[in-house]
Amino acid sequence: MNVHHHxxxxxxxxxxxxxxRAAIETAGKCRTAVITKLYPTRSHTGAAxxxxxxxxxxVEEDSWEWHLFDTIKGGDYLxxxxxxxxxxxxxxDAVIELEHFGxxxxxxxxxxxxxxxxxxxxxxxxxxxxxxxxxxxxxTGHMILQTLFQQCVARDVNFFNEYQVLDIAxxxxxxAGVIAYEQATGDLHVFNTKAVLFATGGFGKMFQVxxxxxxxxxxxxxxxxxxxxxxxxxxxxQFHPTGIYKLGILLxxxxxxxxxxxxxxxxxxxxxRYAPTVKDLAPxxxxxxxxxxxxxxxxxxxxxxxxxxxxxxxxxxxxxDAKLPxxxxxxxxxxxxxxxxxxIPIQPTAHYAMGGIPTNIDGECISDDQGTVIPGLYAAGECxxxxxxxxxxxxxxxxxxxxxxGKRGGRAMADFVQSTDLPALSKGVEADVAARIERLxxxxxxxxxxxxRITLQEEMTKKAFVFRTDESxxxxxxxxxxxxxxxESVGIDDxxxxxxxxLTEALELSYLFDLAEATIVSAQARTESRGAxxxxxxxxxxxxxxxxxxxxRRGADGSVSLSYKPVVGGAxxxxxxxx
Amino acid sequence: xxxxxxxxxxxRYNPETDKKPHWQEFTVEVExxxxxxxxxxxxxxxxxxxxxxRRSCAHGVCGSDAxxxxxxxxxxxxxxxxxxxxxxxxxxxxxxxxxxDLVVDMEPxxxxxxxxxxxxxxxxxxxxxxxYQSAEDRARFDDTTKCILCAACTxxxxxxxxxxxxxxxxxxxxxxxxxxxxxxxxxxxRLDILNQRSGVWKCRTAFxxxxxxxxxxxxxxxxxxxxxxILYDRV
Numbered sequence: 001m002n003v004h005h006h007x008x009x010x011x012x013x014x015x016x017x018x019x020x021r022a023a024i025e026t027a028g029k030c031r032t033a034v035i036t037k038l039y040p041t042r043s044h045t046g047a048a049x050x051x052x053x054x055x056x057x058x059v060e061e062d063s064w065e066w067h068l069f070d071t072i073k074g075g076d077y078l079x080x081x082x083x084x085x086x087x088x089x090x091x092x093d094a095v096i097e098l099e100h101f102g103x104x105x106x107x108x109x110x111x112x113x114x115x116x117x118x119x120x121x122x123x124x125x126x127x128x129x130x131x132x133x134x135x136x137x138x139x140t141g142h143m144i145l146q147t148l149f150q151q152c153v154a155r156d157v158n159f160f161n162e163y164q165v166l167d168i169a170x171x172x173x174x175x176a177g178v179i180a181y182e183q184a185t186g187d188l189h190v191f192n193t194k195a196v197l198f199a200t201g202g203f204g205k206m207f208q209v210x211x212x213x214x215x216x217x218x219x220x221x222x223x224x225x226x227x228x229x230x231x232x233x234x235x236x237x238q239f240h241p242t243g244i245y246k247l248g249i250l251l252x253x254x255x256x257x258x259x260x261x262x263x264x265x266x267x268x269x270x271x272x273r274y275a276p277t278v279k280d281l282a283p284x285x286x287x288x289x290x291x292x293x294x295x296x297x298x299x300x301x302x303x304x305x306x307x308x309x310x311x312x313x314x315x316x317x318x319x320x321d322a323k324l325p326x327x328x329x330x331x332x333x334x335x336x337x338x339x340x341x342x343x344i345p346i347q348p349t350a351h352y353a354m355g356g357i358p359t360n361i362d363g364e365c366i367s368d369d370q371g372t373v374i375p376g377l378y379a380a381g382e383c384x385x386x387x388x389x390x391x392x393x394x395x396x397x398x399x400x401x402x403x404x405x406g407k408r409g410g411r412a413m414a415d416f417v418q419s420t421d422l423p424a425l426s427k428g429v430e431a432d433v434a435a436r437i438e439r440l441x442x443x444x445x446x447x448x449x450x451x452x453r454i455t456l457q458e459e460m461t462k463k464a465f466v467f468r469t470d471e472s473x474x475x476x477x478x479x480x481x482x483x484x485x486x487x488e489s490v491g492i493d494d495x496x497x498x499x500x501x502x503l504t505e506a507l508e509l510s511y512l513f514d515l516a517e518a519t520i521v522s523a524q525a526r527t528e529s530r531g532a533x534x535x536x537x538x539x540x541x542x543x544x545x546x547x548x549x550x551x552x553r554r555g556a557d558g559s560v561s562l563s564y565k566p567v568v569g570g571a572x573x574x575x576x577x578x579x
Numbered sequence: 580x581x582x583x584x585x586x587x588x589x590x591r592y593n594p595e596t597d598k599k600p601h602w603q604e605f606t607v608e609v610e611x612x613x614x615x616x617x618x619x620x621x622x623x624x625x626x627x628x629x630x631x632x633r634r635s636c637a638h639g640v641c642g643s644d645a646x647x648x649x650x651x652x653x654x655x656x657x658x659x660x661x662x663x664x665x666x667x668x669x670x671x672x673x674x675x676x677x678x679x680d681l682v683v684d685m686e687p688x689x690x691x692x693x694x695x696x697x698x699x700x701x702x703x704x705x706x707x708x709x710x711y712q713s714a715e716d717r718a719r720f721d722d723t724t725k726c727i728l729c730a731a732c733t734x735x736x737x738x739x740x741x742x743x744x745x746x747x748x749x750x751x752x753x754x755x756x757x758x759x760x761x762x763x764x765x766x767x768x769r770l771d772i773l774n775q776r777s778g779v780w781k782c783r784t785a786f787x788x789x790x791x792x793x794x795x796x797x798x799x800x801x802x803x804x805x806x807x808x809i810l811y812d813r814v
Contacts, residue, residue, distance in 0.1 A: 153698055
């Protein structure tokens with residue numbers, strides 16, 4: 001196996017919104033390599049639809065403090081309040097900066113950035129929905145991804161496209177390098193560097209019904225977890241209420257922000273029963289549970305009564321065309337339904353990891369409950385856990401998260417590398433990656449990665465989805481451990497070096513197994529219901545015992561151990577979550 | 580929804596073992612509501628792991644899986660079996676070097692994209708607020724903001740097949756997106772670039788690009804608007 005060596009001040013892994021925003025920040029400040037397994041514009045930031053919230057007050061009265069309150073309440077009080085304050089305050093500058101970068105926001109009649117309603121975002125601490133989401137039709141994420149990529153092109157950012165980072169090297173407790181696999185050649189590349197920022201996105205492909213791209217396999221968190229970095233709050237995984245039936249493709253909350261209504265088999269607007277004030281615009285965890293409850297109690301629609309309707313038929317057709325063109329086209333393409341005249345069958349879909357690599361507000365990764373920083377290690381975006389989303393992220397706050405913390409992480413990393421030398425990197429740091437690749441190629445192939453992945457996804461969707469019990473989680477854990485054992489005998493058909501996706505998919509699968517295991521172990525331990533984590537056997541929130549973040553750590557022997565750290569509070573005391 | 584047998588005929592080429600491309604047929608069982616991409620996955624995951632194609636989002640927004648599907652440039656994730664039928668021919672997009680099976684070298688495509696200055700250029704200080712833009716001005720370039728850089732348009736263009744120096748429809752679309760953005764100040768520079776021999780005048784309005792665009796962008800119209808901007812010096 002050929003091995004190439006590079007040396008950079010800083011490396012960014014991943015080129016979605018967070019990675020690109022970080023790259024803009026380090027450009028001109030330090031020699032940076034952006035290593036990405038996909039061409040940057042293929043990143044899943046581009047699939048985000050509805051908007052990015054910031055209290056610009058362009059359309060109606062608003063304040064960043066109301067945004068902060070909504071974020072904390074939406075996160076069911078597991079949010080670290082100082083971090084969320086940073087995000088909501090800096091949101092305003094972040095949106096204006098994106099506009100200056102060229103982002104084509106929709107405009108108000110007077111030419112300002114237009115704003116619309118979104119789930120869980122309210123005026124004056126829950127009085128009524130507020131127009132806070134800045135948007136570009138229903139392709140806001142696409143516009144953010146394109147705009148940030150454009151700015152990287154303008155800055156001549158150094159991309160290593162279709163290079164997949166598979167391991168990290170530490171020397172004396174600090175980051176010293178990463179090891180990447182080049183898809184076009186099968187060669188390994190060792191990047192000696194002072195600092196690394198991970199921005200690899202989510203890992204929603206551990207679920208069968210998922211809005212996530214095939215490539216969202218948690219490579220960054222997965223490889224760090226394997227190197228002893230803890231994963232925070234893994235039990236909190238968001239299920240978006242409105243995925244296209246069976247396919248899980250996202251239908252933006254903007255559909256409800258524009259006036260769409262959820263209905264059950266008797267055409268009832270059932271959200272009136274669950275959230276009398278904001279109805280269909282309640283936070284995602286509550287809406288997803290409401291839908292699952294309707295289905296479980298026999299009020300679902302369709303042959304198997306396992307879906308409900310998202311009804312847009314009462315909206316003016318021109319509003320649908322102007323504000324929701326993409327998602328209505330998805331419905332036409334995949335369901336053969338005209339959403340202007342017929343309701344859309346939907347079901348909750350695995351969407352977003354609130355948990356991930358623990359970081360502080362500067363994107364620095366922290367290794368324990370004391371806030372100890374790992375020198376040179378950074379993370380931002382969905383793969384990170386700051387924690388600004390707590391137990392349930394509000395809609396639009398992910399796009400906000402990636403630009404605010406991508407920038408902060410990039411800036412902190414650029415500062416860090418000015419003050420430190422390039423660490424020496426031991427010889428042979430690529431040995432583990434090389435061994436994994438060689439083993440997969442050498443295995444006779446009793447087990448196939450594709451079949452194991454499908455088992456994992458089905459199991460997670462059956463047993464660790466919107467509703468969980470100790471029993472369901474224990475059963476899922478048993479299956480995952482069997483799958484991990486079976487993975488030892490996975491073989492691949494493709495033994496070649498050039499674009500061997502058979503190999504990289506198999507490598508990705510091992511990260512998904514580990515992260516699924518961390519998710520289940522964390523979820524089984526948390527004997528309460530909070531945000532997206534709902535336990536039928538412990539259906540209430542338990543602030544006395546559980547106002548704390550989970551840290552899941554993988555031991556050298558593969559065992560998972562849990563520890564906890566307190567939630568960082570602030571002005572807002574936990575209260576009952578009603579909408 | 581019904582189970583169907585699909586015959587996938589894929590043009591394959593592995594540079595490590597093949598001297599030239601060859602066809603291989605796969606018979607897979609899928610739902611008729613599945614995507615062509617799903618059928619490819621069944622073939623790869625259950626029959627032959629060496630079958631190689633790019634994909635990511637699987638719903639037409641990332642632009643990874645452009646290929647020639649029954650003779651036309653399409654995204655495999657946007658085509659439904661019951662719409663395209665059960666006999667499906669797949670080839671790599673044309674005009675870019677084939678690396679392996681359906682994977683082509685995208686670098687020449689992105690180099691052409693970069694050549695048109697695809698980013699907002701505005702040297703005035705906007706101060707602390709957003710630049711204002713009327714809804715009408717915003718609408719001028721709305722269509723071309725939809726581009727996902729999948730290369731379906733460029734690699735459907737007969738001029739591009741014959742002349743890889745031509746910047747191609749996608750690069751022009753991305754230039755158009757800024758040329759007609761009232762906030763941008765580099766219109767002249769971009770029009771100069773596109774007025775060169777490799778620029779818009781290579782276009783012979785074959786309309787293949789518009790037909791190929793999975794995002795429904797009126798590509799030929801965008802190219803015509805750029806041509807008029809060059810001829811009449813106005814946008």
